[in-house]
Every structure is written in C-alpha cells, then in structure tokens.
Amino acid sequence: MRMVDLIQKKREGGELSQNEIEYLIGEFVRGHIPDYQMAAFLMAVYFQHMTEAETFFLTRAMEYSGQVMDLSTIKGIKVDKHSTGGVGDKTTVILAPIVAACGVKVAKLSGRGLGHTGGTIDKLEAIPGFCTSLDFDQWVKQVNEIGIAVAGGNEQLVPADKKIYALRDVTATVEEVSLIASSIMSKKLASGADAFVLDVKVGSGAFMKTLPEARTLAALMVKIAARSGKKACAFLTNMDMPLGKSVGNALEIIECVETLKGEGPRDLTDICLSLAIKMVEYGAAISEQEAKNRVLERFENLDALNKFAEFVRAQGGDTAFIEEPGLLLADVKVLPWFARADGWIGRMETEEIGKAAMVLGAGRETKESVIDPAVGLVLEKKTGDAVKRNEILGYLYYREEKRAEEALEILNRAIDYDTEPVEAPRLILDIVA
Numbered sequence: 001m002r003m004v005d006l007i008q009k010k011r012e013g014g015e016l017s018q019n020e021i022e023y024l025i026g027e028f029v030r031g032h033i034p035d036y037q038m039a040a041f042l043m044a045v046y047f048q049h050m051t052e053a054e055t056f057f058l059t060r061a062m063e064y065s066g067q068v069m070d071l072s073t074i075k076g077i078k079v080d081k082h083s084t085g086g087v088g089d090k091t092t093v094i095l096a097p098i099v100a101a102c103g104v105k106v107a108k109l110s111g112r113g114l115g116h117t118g119g120t121i122d123k124l125e126a127i128p129g130f131c132t133s134l135d136f137d138q139w140v141k142q143v144n145e146i147g148i149a150v151a152g153g154n155e156q157l158v159p160a161d162k163k164i165y166a167l168r169d170v171t172a173t174v175e176e177v178s179l180i181a182s183s184i185m186s187k188k189l190a191s192g193a194d195a196f197v198l199d200v201k202v203g204s205g206a207f208m209k210t211l212p213e214a215r216t217l218a219a220l221m222v223k224i225a226a227r228s229g230k231k232a233c234a235f236l237t238n239m240d241m242p243l244g245k246s247v248g249n250a251l252e253i254i255e256c257v258e259t260l261k262g263e264g265p266r267d268l269t270d271i272c273l274s275l276a277i278k279m280v281e282y283g284a285a286i287s288e289q290e291a292k293n294r295v296l297e298r299f300e301n302l303d304a305l306n307k308f309a310e311f312v313r314a315q316g317g318d319t320a321f322i323e324e325p326g327l328l329l330a331d332v333k334v335l336p337w338f339a340r341a342d343g344w345i346g347r348m349e350t351e352e353i354g355k356a357a358m359v360l361g362a363g364r365e366t367k368e369s370v371i372d373p374a375v376g377l378v379l380e381k382k383t384g385d386a387v388k389r390n391e392i393l394g395y396l397y398y399r400e401e402k403r404a405e406e407a408l409e410i411l412n413r414a415i416d417y418d419t420e421p422v423e424a425p426r427l428i429l430d431i432v433a
C-alpha cells in the first residue's frame with residue numbers, strides 16, 4: 001500500500017477500506033508516513049468528507065493507536081461525559097460529584113483549556129493543593145473508594161490524535177465533522193467507559209456555530225459509540241452566551257460550589273442536572289424518572305456538595321474555600337463593567353468573551369502560556385436581560401491595568417443592546433440518542 005494512492009483515492013471522493021485506514025494511522029504513528037502526506041490527506045478529507053463507515057474505522061484505528069484503559073476492576077457501569085467545549089463550561093466539576101453521590105462511579109480523564117475555551121483540569125488546579133496527575137492505579141483506587149476521581153489526560157492514550165490534531169491545527173482542517181467526531185470518540189472509547197453522555201455546544205462560543213452542524217456531529221458520535229457496542233446520547237446545548245456567570249478558573253470553581261449548594265445560576269444548574277440524570281440513568285440502569293428522583297434528592301440534601309468536598313480532599317485539595325470562597329481570589333483587583341446604553345442585551349459574541357478572559361490571564365494563547373487561576377469575569381447580565389446605561393453588566397477580576405483595559409474593550413465590542421425586548425435563548429436545543 002502507498003500513502004500517495006490513498007491521498008489520491010480520497011481526493012477523488014473514493015471510500016477507504018478498514019485496511020487502508022488502519023495502514024495510514026498505524027504507519028503515521030510509527031513515523032513511516034511524513035507530516036506533509038498526512039496534511040494532504042487531511043485536506044482531501046476536509047473537501048471530500050468521510051462516510052460513516054470510514055469515520056468509524058478511523059475512530060477505531062485511532063483508539064487502538066496507543067494504550068486503551070481497562071476499567072474492569074471498577075465494579076458497575078462506568079459512564080463518561082464529554083463536552084465539545086465552550087465559555088464558562090464548568091459542568092464536569094458539578095455533575096461528577098452529583099453522579100457519584102447517586103452511586104454511579106465516575107472515572108474521569110479531563111483536559112486543559114486552549115484558546116477561548118477552558119479545561120476542567122485548569123479549573124480544579126485553582127484549588128490549593130489539588131493534584132490532577134494521578135497514575136492509573138491511584139485513579140482506579142480512588143474511584144473504588146469514594147466513587148469519583150478526575151485526572152489529567154494520559155500521554156499514552158490515542159497518540160494518533162495528538163499527532164493529527166497538531167497537523168489539523170496548522171492546516172485549517174480542524175472543522176471537518178468526521179475528523180472532529182473521530183478525534184473525540186477515539187479518546188472517549190480509549191478511556192474505557194461503557195456509556196457516554198455528550199454535550200455538543202452550539203453557537204458563537206462553540207466549534208459548531210449552527211444547529212444543523214451540531215446535529216450532524218452529535219449523530220455521528222452517537223453512531224460511532226453504537227457501532228462500538230456502547231450506549232451514548234448527545235445533548236445539543238446553547239453556547240450563544242457563556243454558561244453561568246463566571247469565566248476564569250477560581251471564579252468558576254466558586255460558582256460550582258454555589259451551584260452544589262443550590263445557589264447557582266439557573267442555566268448552569270439546569271444543564272448539570274439534565275446531564276447528571278442521563279448519566280445516572282445509564283450508570284445505574286434505571287428509568288429516567290428514577291434517575292431524576294435520585295439526582296434531585298442527592299442534590300437537594302447536599303450529598304453532592306459533601307461528595308465534592310470528599311473528592312477535593314482525596315486529591316490533596318484544601319477545602320477551606322468551600323466556606324470561604326474569597327480564599328481563591330487573594331490579591332486580585334476588581335473592576336466593574338458598565339452598560340453603555342439602555343435596552344436589552346441581545347447578541348453576545350461568546351468566543352470574544354472567552355478571549356477577554358484569556359487576555360486577563362485566565363486562558364492560554366499557546367500551550368506554553370501560564371494561566372493565573374484568580375483572574376476572569378463575572379457576568380451579571382446576559383442575553384434577554386434589560387439594562388440601563390451605566391448599570392453594572394459584570395466585573396473583571398484582574399492583576400494588570402493594561403490587560404483589564406484591553407479585556408474591557410473586547411467586552412464592549414462583544415455585546416449588542418437591542419431597543420426591543422429579547423427572549424433569553426433556550427438552553428437545551430435537542431437530544432440525539
């Protein structure tokens with residue numbers, strides 16, 4: 001087999017066989033296919049796309065390109081959750097303890113943020129002492145003991161994705177749907193769970209800007225899981241405004257605690273409960289209604305908050321901030337953001353809002369950037385809210401004046417004031433099962 005022939009076949013719209021796909025992934029990971037040929041192949045896929053069968057074979061070849069987790073020493077059905085990434089998306093930190101408090105084991109591997117989207121690992125590391133570098137045995141032991149563990153991504157998992165993603169990033173081929181689906185699902189499948197709840201974000205702060213695009217991606221990922229013999233469903237959720245009020249690592253952790261205390265923003269609470277109910281339905285193998293009753297009970301009686309505290313302690317974190325959130329924000333300065341007009345908040349350019357947080361130091365521009373856990377934004381107004389000129393829209397938590405000024409400029413460009421009332425967007429747009 002020759003790579004040049006596979007590039008040509010795909011360029012002309014042909015369908016690759018399982019054999020051909022296994023060859024190209026295997027040889028690429030072994031370093032026998034150069035980057036320039038893989039880049040050409042990715043561009044051919046970008047224009048010609050892949051069939052469902054090709055995408056499945058690509059996912060499987062990537063899944064088995066490195067280590068595959070064996071979670072058989074954890075009893076019960078293991079359910080994983082994945083979000084395609086957004087601004088203020090802190091759902092894992094809230095729903096993982098809810099699900100664990102319901103008796104469903106959560107063995108989670110999470111990533112760091114890049115660009116305008118945040119990562120769960122960065123958020124958890126805003127907690128003093130919290131350790132995310134658990135080895136496999138520690139991770140499994142903690143899940144067996146307390147029902148929950150969250151660790152940073154394992155370097156041995158899906159090496160094909162690491163190499164291919166780096167090429168996609170610099171060849172303008174990230175956005176192709178079969179490449180996204182295989183990238184996400186290969187990592188999910190290699191992490192060893194039995195079932196998946198996927199949160200596909202849609203809107204100005206997401207990869208998928210439109211509902212039809214998001215639906216296509218969601219359906220493809222659910223089909224890949226089904227062909228792999230695993231249960232999955234995908235929620236399509238709104239990312240035309242940040243989720244919750246806070247963007248920035250420590251601020252988001254504080255909001256997670258408020259939410260687990262039952263005092264969080266409505267949108268964030270609703271989405272976490274909806275995703276948790278589906279995870280418990282799958283993990284406990286009970287009906288949706290039973291899962292709902294169990295989730296609401298463990299959330300309202302604060303079992304989930306207590307499970308969160310147990311989880312933080314188990315991973316070395318200091319839990320004092322749960323009662324005293326200000327401990328996470330030491331020495332940071334606060335600047336109010338004022339409305340420039342009367343009206344209703346309309347469009348929010350959510351990616352730009354994520355960039356404003358990044359400019360303050362909450363996110364990474366490059367993999368090497370160092371993040372400041374205490375900086376970020378708290379939004380007091382979002383799409384649909386009425387505002388008066390000079391009313392407070394939110395707060396910037398910052399350290400350097402220059403960065404705060406730049407972030408403020410971005411924020412002012414990122415929102416529109418409408419003269420007519422605006423409806424708040426629907427949060428859950430659809431569920432693909």
Ligand code: URA
Nearest residue numbers: 084179180181183184
């Ligand atoms: N997230 C991933 O892991 N891969 C993609 O290709 C896009 C989002």
